[in-house]
Amino acid sequence: MTAHFYWNGEPVPFRPGETIAAALLGAGIVHLGRGRIFCGIGACQGCLVAMTGAAAVEACLTPARNGLRLSPLAEEQADHD
Template identity: 60%
Template structure:
């Protein structure tokens, strides 16, 4: 079975089924991941990222295999 992963600013991030983008990034990455996390319900906008070209709140967006996620619109 392949491990579920997505790309975060060029790095492969593993995630567990049902996990949000923010949870996976914060669990796998260093404290300087460049991702804010405050409310956990998508209201504060501190965790906004770009996922496959769309602006989303990482704290409420489910991680999915193969997604390309970054902290900027590039």
């Protein structure tokens, strides 16, 4: 069974040890709503995404976990995080 998380309701598979950003890139997803995966080290904040039930996370630094539900940040959430 392949591990996967959900991006906008669609399953995205990932390998053990991959970050959310690496899995999204592997699935051909580079635009994350307001930003895109750019620096890969958390400095630019371009990869901030919303995680259901949690604060916004940096996709390039956050390990992918089975069953996560992720989506682009809402405008108001991005302005306050």
